[in-house]
Amino acid sequence: MTKAMELKFSKSHEWVLFDGDKVKIGLSDYAQDQLGDIVFIDLPDEGDDVTKGESFADIESVKAVSEAYSPITATVTAVNEELLDSPELINSAPLESWLIEVEGVDEIEDLLSAEEYKKFCEEAEEA
Amino acid sequence: MDLKTPLYDAHLEAGGKMVSFAGYTLPVQYKDSGVIKEHLAVRNQVGLFDVSHMGEVVYEGKDALANLHYLLTNDFSNLEVGRVRYTLMCNENGGVIDDLLVYKCSDEKYLLVVNAANRAKDVAWMKEHLFGEVAFSDQSDQFVQIALQGAFAKEMIEKRTKEEEIPKKYYSFTENADVGGVTCLLSRTGYTGEFGYELYCKPEDGIKLWNLLLETGQEYDIIPCGLGARDTLRLEAGMPLYGHEMTEEITPLETDLNFAVKMKKEDFIGKKALIDKGEPKITRIGLQLTDRGIVREGADVYFNDKKIGQTTSGTMCPFISKACAMALVEKNSVEIGSPIEVEVRGKKIKAEVVTLPFVKK
Numbered sequence: 001m002t003k004a005m006e007l008k009f010s011k012s013h014e015w016v017l018f019d020g021d022k023v024k025i026g027l028s029d030y031a032q033d034q035l036g037d038i039v040f041i042d043l044p045d046e047g048d049d050v051t052k053g054e055s056f057a058d059i060e061s062v063k064a065v066s067e068a069y070s071p072i073t074a075t076v077t078a079v080n081e082e083l084l085d086s087p088e089l090i091n092s093a094p095l096e097s098w099l100i101e102v103e104g105v106d107e108i109e110d111l112l113s114a115e116e117y118k119k120f121c122e123e124a125e126e127a
Numbered sequence: 128m129d130l131k132t133p134l135y136d137a138h139l140e141a142g143g144k145m146v147s148f149a150g151y152t153l154p155v156q157y158k159d160s161g162v163i164k165e166h167l168a169v170r171n172q173v174g175l176f177d178v179s180h181m182g183e184v185v186y187e188g189k190d191a192l193a194n195l196h197y198l199l200t201n202d203f204s205n206l207e208v209g210r211v212r213y214t215l216m217c218n219e220n221g222g223v224i225d226d227l228l229v230y231k232c233s234d235e236k237y238l239l240v241v242n243a244a245n246r247a248k249d250v251a252w253m254k255e256h257l258f259g260e261v262a263f264s265d266q267s268d269q270f271v272q273i274a275l276q277g278a279f280a281k282e283m284i285e286k287r288t289k290e291e292e293i294p295k296k297y298y299s300f301t302e303n304a305d306v307g308g309v310t311c312l313l314s315r316t317g318y319t320g321e322f323g324y325e326l327y328c329k330p331e332d333g334i335k336l337w338n339l340l341l342e343t344g345q346e347y348d349i350i351p352c353g354l355g356a357r358d359t360l361r362l363e364a365g366m367p368l369y370g371h372e373m374t375e376e377i378t379p380l381e382t383d384l385n386f387a388v389k390m391k392k393e394d395f396i397g398k399k400a401l402i403d404k405g406e407p408k409i410t411r412i413g414l415q416l417t418d419r420g421i422v423r424e425g426a427d428v429y430f431n432d433k434k435i436g437q438t439t440s441g442t443m444c445p446f447i448s449k450a451c452a453m454a455l456v457e458k459n460s461v462e463i464g465s466p467i468e469v470e471v472r473g474k475k476i477k478a479e480v481v482t483l484p485f486v487k488k
Contacts, residue, residue: 036161037161039450040419042420060443063355065423091161
């Protein structure tokens with residue numbers, strides 16, 4: 001039995017949406033706000049493996065490049081190609097702008113609930 | 128602990144995202160706009176920058192001109208009072224210590240504006256090389272500097288300043304202009320490639336001038352702009368930045384700044400080295416990606432699979448919507464239109480050599 005849709009967050013500021021066997025990963029609102037205007041992203045290909053704790057995408061904002069880290073070890077089943085042409089969608093609608101969809105989840109890091117994540121970001125702001 | 132400029136509170140109030148830069152805490156962008164909007168505001172209407180971190184030093188006395196002549200690469204003998212000139216300051220090896228602006232206030236008084244990050248180093252170097260009858264003072268803390276950049280800057284200043292006090296020519300200034308009741312040095316200069324002014328006033332008048340300009344600019348949709356847009360604007364305009372296109376290891380001739388080096392001048396620090404080195408072996412180019420992606424500084428540049436140099440700055444240029452970079456490459460290795468490649472995280476991306484500035488207006 002898998003639970004219904006469930007949204008979680010990683011400490012490296014990705015959101016993770018569990019939907020049956022499929023899992024979508026995107027950047028949190030906090031992450032897009034920190035990055036500023038996103039102008040380019042580089043995503044893996046379908047069939048690639050992503051590894052827990054490792055980078056799977058380059059995110060370029062006007063100012064700098066950063067990376068998105070996978071909270072999960074799994075296989076990529078789809079990438080959001082719309083974002084390749086319109087990366088600014090991540091800024092305007094971060095929770096709708098999934099980067100990749102994965103399946104065959106092997107390992108998962110400890111994820112935070114929405115509420116825990118909110119607190120985590122607040123603490124990061126104060127630090 | 129970073130220093131705050133006198134406009135710090137105004138930045139916080141406006142939602143400035145504060146970062147540490149050259150010993151100051153300054154807004155990299157503002158919450159309601161962001162780098163792209165701020166950049167476009169300057170290109171399309173007008174924007175306001177706090178650049179109080181810049182350093183100001185003054186040479187005063189009978190031998191002020193002689194000092195500058197020996198210390199700096201440009202020629203100031205024919206500079207008129209009320210005019211500004213761009214110059215480099217070189218070390219004995221011909222490497223660039225800093226790039227700066229020289230304002231001629233009178234025959235015996237010059238104001239020099241230097242990069243914040245280099246201020247301590249510059250001041251030490253300048254003091255070390257003083258000679259004759261001259262008083263040198265670092266007055267950086269006695270100025271707030273505000274840059275008003277964009278086409279509407281002209282109308283804005285006209286509304287607040289007497290016609291005769293407005294500097295008309297590019298690189299000219301009025302030392303004691305009255306801008307809406309604030310006395311400032313009003314200079315027709317900037318670092319964005321747009322029409323604009325830079326205003327220098329006393330720290331205690333800073334907030335008043337800042338607010339006055341924001342108010343005056345309201346009808347032109349002025350917005351405050353941060354360091355992020357300052358960098359993308361100067362890059363899009365093909366303007367070099369110290370620490371990127373210029374360093375102590377690179378001579379002005381190698382980075383295409385010959386116009387600011389007067390080799391015919393009798394003597395200046397670095398001249399001998401520049402002569403000894405002969406024709407420069409590298410040069411500065413502009414490149415634009417033809418593949419998708421972004422290239423930053425430090426990327427290797429290839430032509431016909433041969434490495435010819437490295438990028439020195441790069442980003443997405445918001446007005447032209449192209450990923451661009453400047454690079455130092457072997458001289459005569461490529462020409463405008465040459466197809467080249469840049470290596471970004473192990474991948475070679477296609478690019479093309481283009482003319483500077485990237486933005487053509």
